[in-house]
Amino acid sequence: MRKSIATVSLSGPLAGKLTAAADAGFDGVEIFEPDLLSSPLAPEEIRARAADLGLGIDLFQPFRDFEAVPDDVLGGNLRRAEHKFAVMERLGADLLLVCSNVSPAAIADDLLAAEQLRLLAGRAAGHGIRVAYEALAWGRQVGDYRHAWRIVELADHPALGLCLDSFHILSRGSDPAGIEEIPAEKIFFLQLADAPHLSMDVLQWSRHYRCFPGQGAFDVAGLVGHVLRAGYRGPLSLEVFNDVFRQADAGRTARDAMRSLVALEESVSERLGPRAAGLVPPPAPVVPTGFAFAELATPDTGRLSGLLTALGFARTGGHPTKPVELWEQEQARILLNTGDPASATGPALAAVGLETPDPAGAVKRAESLLAPVLPRRRGPREAPLDAIAAPDGTELFFCRTARPDHPSWTDDFTEVPSDPVPSAGITHIDHVALTQPWHYFDEASLFYRSVLGLRPDESLELADPYGLLRSRAVADPDGSVRIALNVAYVGSQPGAPQIPWQHVALGSRDIVATARRLRAVGDLLLPIPANYYDDLEARHDLGDERHRTLRELGLLYDRDDHGEFLHLYTRTTGHVFFEIVQRVGGYRGYGAVNAPIRLAAQHAGSN
Numbered sequence: 001m002r003k004s005i006a007t008v009s010l011s012g013p014l015a016g017k018l019t020a021a022a023d024a025g026f027d028g029v030e031i032f033e034p035d036l037l038s039s040p041l042a043p044e045e046i047r048a049r050a051a052d053l054g055l056g057i058d059l060f061q062p063f064r065d066f067e068a069v070p071d072d073v074l075g076g077n078l079r080r081a082e083h084k085f086a087v088m089e090r091l092g093a094d095l096l097l098v099c100s101n102v103s104p105a106a107i108a109d110d111l112l113a114a115e116q117l118r119l120l121a122g123r124a125a126g127h128g129i130r131v132a133y134e135a136l137a138w139g140r141q142v143g144d145y146r147h148a149w150r151i152v153e154l155a156d157h158p159a160l161g162l163c164l165d166s167f168h169i170l171s172r173g174s175d176p177a178g179i180e181e182i183p184a185e186k187i188f189f190l191q192l193a194d195a196p197h198l199s200m201d202v203l204q205w206s207r208h209y210r211c212f213p214g215q216g217a218f219d220v221a222g223l224v225g226h227v228l229r230a231g232y233r234g235p236l237s238l239e240v241f242n243d244v245f246r247q248a249d250a251g252r253t254a255r256d257a258m259r260s261l262v263a264l265e266e267s268v269s270e271r272l273g274p275r276a277a278g279l280v281p282p283p284a285p286v287v288p289t290g291f292a293f294a295e296l297a298t299p300d301t302g303r304l305s306g307l308l309t310a311l312g313f314a315r316t317g318g319h320p321t322k323p324v325e326l327w328e329q330e331q332a333r334i335l336l337n338t339g340d341p342a343s344a345t346g347p348a349l350a351a352v353g354l355e356t357p358d359p360a361g362a363v364k365r366a367e368s369l370l371a372p373v374l375p376r377r378r379g380p381r382e383a384p385l386d387a388i389a390a391p392d393g394t395e396l397f398f399c400r401t402a403r404p405d406h407p408s409w410t411d412d413f414t415e416v417p418s419d420p421v422p423s424a425g426i427t428h429i430d431h432v433a434l435t436q437p438w439h440y441f442d443e444a445s446l447f448y449r450s451v452l453g454l455r456p457d458e459s460l461e462l463a464d465p466y467g468l469l470r471s472r473a474v475a476d477p478d479g480s481v482r483i484a485l486n487v488a489y490v491g492s493q494p495g496a497p498q499i500p501w502q503h504v505a506l507g508s509r510d511i512v513a514t515a516r517r518l519r520a521v522g523d524l525l526l527p528i529p530a531n532y533y534d535d536l537e538a539r540h541d542l543g544d545e546r547h548r549t550l551r552e553l554g555l556l557y558d559r560d561d562h563g564e565f566l567h568l569y570t571r572t573t574g575h576v577f578f579e580i581v582q583r584v585g586g587y588r589g590y591g592a593v594n595a596p597i598r599l600a601a602q603h604a605g606s607n
């Protein structure tokens, strides 16, 4: 389907917005009038610029407070309309969005509204222009799409139709099924936005918190399904008012926007059948089945090799041509890379290897969702290793480890002789946690969900001693791949503590034994205050002996309806630390209740 975006969704001056939309592959734009008014370009120049970029100007918006006004106001409104028509002719735009009147002067009289809109449509038609009437959720008299439709029906003019906007419909809890009763030729335009569930004034919610479909809590795909069943075949147009996107890079936001529409088309086609309404779903996701490795970029191996040895890892391989070491313990594999510029400020998590049943298919899926595919870093006799860049720059490699049907990346490493290291009971990588730059957070959750087919959990807000940490995890259905995305709100004030921390959580089969071993080796673990254990005893009755063990070893505890979770943390090295976890039963979370304790301990340790 044709894909458009309202210029209000992107940051910066109008010319840059057009370039960003075109580069991301959009077919058209809605020109948001304030963007035009603040542009040094004449409408004719904007028209030419858009045409050069292959963009249509699908809509001009918004025209406000027009309908259901007293007679003495109508003349002035028609005069304003003539100005808009003139600008639109210069722009080459033939669809004007009129949003429902929000002025206290608007009269509760549908016949009057219809009569005045009919008059407007007649004038518009004289310029070859059509009018799309949109119910704003906070409209003074008209706030619901069914009400707007009754007025359009009453007006009965071929140049007057509806603009449907998913935000206004879904924020009010209106049933979108009623859209199917509207004749297709009367739905002139479809605007799409998602939003998180928030309990607040709907105007503020709309103007500040809209996000791209798939990033919020609305069933936008369900709504689009109804619109397509009604017979609408016009553009899917994103109209997102969002404070964060307004400050982010326009090119990046436009790609995020396009990714959301491609994923939306997929969700809609799953509901309506694959070839319905000219939908073109991307290749199916290839969901990863586990972690192949975590790669730490580090200026030297000294600091980390001591820690890895204490954690029970053995250095098993070296790369013949790159400064990379392979460390293993059962299915947990860590690469230490001393040749990566990312390590300049200390060890950092630079890459994650994901086990996948079909590496080539995973790359095709990623490309169709505008994920940057990285050039292959492959030596002459090395296994193919495809990788993409996640929004925060972390490289994601698609791997098949030691399978007969595919060369294994581990074969590229030369075995190195090493003394046997006593196992610490670590079996695999349970999850990785990636701290995102704050303005990429929604982009990141959509990225992992759409590109990798992982399922997002609820978004959580966790207290940090210096602010709030937002956290959202994505995982595959059986929990073999879990990625916790965090965003730190701290650090906005100069000199405030920063937490650019990434971590690798290692699964242990017996965390008490692992903890005892780590304590015996040295002072490697994050100390947990006694107050935590006093409170834990009040919250959970685990028996005296268990409480004593948790306290003695500095273990943190959580439980959910499915099981229990025990975990501990190493001190931070550079930008990374390790967590050791044991899931007992089917515990699904990440110990979020304990995050404030952990964050406070980390801040105390870094002072």
Ligand SMILES: O=C(O)c1ccc(O)c(O)c1
Residues within 6 Å of the ligand: 061, 062, 097, 099, 134, 136, 165, 191, 206, 207, 239
């Ligand atoms: O917030 C507004 O004023 C506004 C304007 C135009 C729209 O299409 C819309 O959905 C909201």
Ligand SMILES: [Mg+2]
Residues within 6 Å of the ligand: 134, 165, 191, 239
């Ligand atoms: Mg709208």
